[in-house]
Amino acid sequence: MFSPASAHSTKHIPLLLYPFAASTFHLAQLTDGVSNGTALWLGAQCLSVFLASINPRLVAQSGKPPRLVELGSGIGLTALAMSSLGWDVLATDIPHVISSVLAKNIQDNLNKLPPASGTIDVRELDWTIPPDHWTWNDTTVVASASSSSLPSSDVNTPLLNPPFDLICSADTVYTAALVEPLLRTFHALCTLSLAASASARAPPIYLCIERRDPALVDRVLADARDTWGFTVERVPHRKLVKAMDKGGIKWPKAEWEGVEIWKFTLPRG
Template sequence: MDGTGQHRPAHETKSEKILKYSGYSLRQSDDGTTNGTTLWLGGQILSAYLPTLKTRPGKAIELGAGIGLSALTLASLGWDVVATDLQNVIDLVLSQNASANAHLVAGNISVRELDWTVQPEHWSWTDTKSVSARSPAKDPPAAHPLGPPFDLIVTSDTLYTPQLAQPLLRTIYTLASLSHAGGKSPLILLCFERRDPLLIDHTLNDAYQVWGLKPERIPNKKLVQAMEKAGLRWNKEDWDGVELWKLKLEKPSKGASETAASSTEHVAVR
C-alpha cells in the first residue's frame, strides 16, 4: 500500500514506493541493491531536530542524503543545501525527490555525487554532476557557489560499516576545515542507530583523537521534545538506539594527515 507512511517509523514503511511524509512525496526503492534508497530512523530523528536549530539559515551540505528528507527539511527552513550521495542513489531516488518537492521549500537544493573514498584533492565543485569525479581539482573551493564554506554539515544513517568510517570522518574533517572561518567551526550533526557499539565507540574516539572533531551527544530529552513537535509520537522501542551527536572541529591532531593518506580506497555501496 503506497502513500500511507505519514510519520510512522521508517522500519514500517520500507515497502512503500511513494512515501507521504511531512507534506513531501518521496520516492523509495527497496530493491536490495543499496541501503540508501529508503527512509531510515536516523533521517527521521535528524529531520525532526533540524527545526529546533538556533543557527541562522545559510549554506549546508548533507552526506549520504538518501531519499532527501533532511535536505528538504533544511531547504524548507531557508537553507541552501548541497545534497550528496553515490550516483546510484541519486539516479534512483534523490534527484527525483529534490525536483518533485522543490516548489514546497524556500531554499535551494543542489544534488551532487560525493564518494567519500575519493581523496579530497580530487574533488571539484564546478562539476555539474559530481564533486568526486576523480580528476585533479583546478578550482579553489570558494570559487563556486556550491563549494565551501558551509555553515552546517549533516549526515544520518551513514555509520554502519568499518570500511566507510574513516572515509566518512575524512570527508567531514575536510569540509569542516574548508569551512572553518575566524576560528569558528561549522555546526556538524551526525545521527545514527547504535547497531554496532564497538564501531560507534571506535569511530567517535577517532573523530576526536585523529581528526580533531570533538563529539558531544545531544540529550534524548531534547530529541523527544523535537519529535513531539514534528508529530513523531512514538513508543520508546520504535526508535531505541538512535543517537544524535554534534561534532566541533578543534585543532586537528598530528595523525589526521597520515590517516587521510592511508584511508581505504574501497568503494562500498551505501
C-alpha cells in the same frame, strides 16, 4: 497534519507522503537490495526534526542565507526539510542513489516547498576520494571514483560551495570500511569552510545513528576525537525527545530508543 510513520514500518511503500512543517513531501523509495541509501531510514527522520527544533539558533549563528552540506542524502528527506526552513543545501550521495531516487525526489518536491525556502544542489561526493582530488566547479560532481563521470567544469551557474554553516549526516555508520573515509570527509569540509570564511568557528557536524553495532559506533566516536581532532558530544536524549514531540512524532519509545545524535566540532588550529 498527520504524523509520519516510522521508517521501520514503511520500507514496503514505494511512494511516501511525508509531512514536515507546512509541507508534505512525496518521496519515492526502493528496497531492491542494491543500496541501503535508496530507502527511508529512522535517522533521517529524527535528524530532520531535531535540526528543525534548533534551527533558530543555527540560523542566528550562520550567514544569510545559511548553507548546509549533507553526506548520504538518500531519498532526500533531510535536504528537503532543511531547504523548507530557509537553508541552501548541497545534497550528496553516490551515483546509484542520485540517479534512482535522490535527484528525482528533489526535483519533484520543489513545488511543495514554501516560498522562502532555500536552494538545493545535488552532487556526487564519494568519501573514498581524497579531498585533494575534489572539484568545486562542477554541476554534478564533487568527488567521483570514475573520472569519466566528470563533465565539463566550464560552469556559468552559481554553485553551492564552501564555506558551509552546517554539516549533517544520518544512517551512514554501518560498515568499518567507511569509517575513515567518512571522518576524513567531515574534516575536509570543516577545513575548507574555515579557509573560505572569516569565521573563527568551523561548521558544526550533526551525525545521527542507530546503535545497531555498538563497537562500530564507539570506534567512529573514538576516531573522530583521537585521530581527527574533533570535540565529540552526544545530544542529550531529553532534547531529542522534546524535538520529536515538537515535531508531532508520537512513536512508542521502543521504536526509536536506539537513535543517537552526536555533535562534532573541529577546533580552529
